[in-house]
Amino acid sequence: MTSPVLYHAAEGVATITLNRPDVLNALNAELLAELRAAVERAAQDDAVRALVLTGNGRGFCAGADLAGRQGEMKDSGTLLRERYHPIILALRSMPKPVVTSVNGVAAGAGMSLALAGDVVLAGRSASFLQAFSKIGLVPDAGSTYFLPRYAGEMRARALAILAEKIDAEEAHRIGLVWKVHADDALAAETARLAAHLAQMPTFAYGLIKEALNASFDSNLPDQLEREASLQTRASGSQDFKEGVAAFLEKRKPQFKGR
Template sequence: MTAPVLYQASEGVATLTLNRPDVLNAMNAELMSALREGVERAAADSEVRAVLLTGAGRGFCAGADLAARQSGGNGLSDSGALLRERYHPIILALRQMPKPVVTAVNGVAAGAGMSLALAGDVVLAGRSASFLQAFSRIGLIPDAGSTYFLPRYAGEMRARALAILAEKIDAEEAHRIGLVWKLHDDDVLQDEAGKLARHLATMPTMAYGLIKEALNQSFDNDLAAQLEVEATLQSRASRSEDCREGVAAFIEKRAPKFKGR
């Protein structure tokens, strides 16, 4: 049986590829289980210093596989339990992973597939990519983190419109409103995403992890509290081997050689 998620690690990068291209990588139980396993494997591997998440075929991820859920007999009757069991651990693991995560959106990212794309630290997209908060079309609310990510990235007004109107937006619009960092031509998206991930894998991984930790706390804190978070984390960063190397390289006017610790 074909693996629902492909895992490859090389040059310090773990590449996770959603691999159900015949259904635009729609999420079923097997894919979610394999994706969680892959994310946890990448987080635990000390040789992995960056993660790249993308989709096989012509789509990134079409969201939940509704046909599979209907055929399983439970329909959507307990979506909350499924979110807690299958989706939340993956989204949290990506955001809390002490390594940078690049998502490369090829084609459609809809529903929870859009949430998954936005869970990356740096979101890239091909020019033919599209984004859709499809939930309200079937009487649901955005989930898997979309109600968290959208207002923070695109602003509250846009978040409300995207969620309520459920209109598909193209990659150019997603880039314009702040959901995507950079756009690339479709035929070079994977190469550019891989190049970025490999670059991140040569950089100070510990500092990246602390940056993520600081940003994850920022919206819950007032200024004084966030200043204290910065000071606490900066103490840890300044004692790292990478910081010592970075300062020495700056003084010696040479390129640093970071080890990720």
Template sequence: MTAKPILFHVTNSVAIITLNRPDKLNAFNREMALLLQTYLDDCADKAIRCVYITGAGKGFSAGQDLVEVTEPDGPGMARILSEHYNPIITRIRNLPKPVIAAVNGVAAGAGANIALACDIVVATASASFIQAFSKIGLIPDSGGTYFLPRLIGHQKASALMMLGDKVSATEAERLGMIYKVIPDESFEAETLQMAHKLAQMATLGLAYTKLALIASAENSLEAQLEKEDELQQKAAASNDFAEGVQAFLEKRAAIFQGH
């Protein structure tokens, strides 16, 4: 029986999505890309309060499976972008909850850029990131040309994309490409602990934070102040805010419900 290319389960309000083609370093084919979209849609369920994406085996994802690209009856590049990767990136950004990329090994090409589209990127000390597109005559896709220069600046992003250099997890953290490097031996435990912590927080406020950060990429200061005003009023009207204030006054841990 062929293993599913993506594994999905929910524990303590955290949806754990595992890219599961370890023999291919979790390279994407059409089946895998469409299934990831389905699971990301499932994560819209209010019972899910944090999403955690990782890879099986030694890699996070090597990007696109090039065998599929060369198949005469394959989907072709236009469909791969419009039906595979662009919808994945859009779903990650539109989910009103934190999405963690737990990069457990190499993240190359579209695999790297799917990780960078997530809200928090953590990596094992042995992980690496590669904008591999130039090596085969392509441009970075899956939002790479949007996210990477905003994370590390135009010059660094341009060089990494054109030269195709491998970036170690330690260097990625230094550049501001990712949040944190975690030792391999404690990676799974520490990153899942982070996901469960987020799931117990005021997740409506986290969703509004995500919206504010997305808006800030395009807004002027004046427009961003208006966006903050709009979202803060919504947050202040939530049950979570009332609970947070009451818990603070009563000197106890808050019990947030995510609404």
């Protein structure tokens, strides 16, 4: 039987591909379990220095597989806590850069999953939809956290309440996407970016993520102190020493991610 999640690692990059293309990679229990395992595998593998998350076929992820959830509807909170939250938290806390490459639709929790990346790329035909209110639900899997921070409160409210689909260019305009590429160039551009990230100072990337994850919940004095503490750790790394040496010697640095 075909796995609902594909995992491939090479040259410092792990690529996780959602693999239920016949249902636009809708999230069911099996896919979520395998996705969590794949994300944890990438996080724990020292040879992996960048992660790509994408979807197979015509869509990135259509959200929860409602056809398979009829018997679970009464306890959605438990489903979120047990199956979705660990994945979102693992992506955000992973001390490595995560690129989400959105090919086609990203709807509901699929949109949440896309926004959990550190850098979000999209194909020109991609679309984004906060589908929750259409069936009487609240945005979940992190959408109410990501949307106000990326798009601003007014846009977040409108996206969540009106549940209108937006295209990739609009998502880019309002700050949900870093770059939009032609559909036939998306995979190559994603691979190029991931390969670049895998050669960069991974240790510093992890500290950058730590600082940014805390910034909205900190006041300025606390965030300044956090920066100072993280900078102490960064300046003690091998990558920092290599970066300085390469700068002084006018050569390309050879970072090791340590």
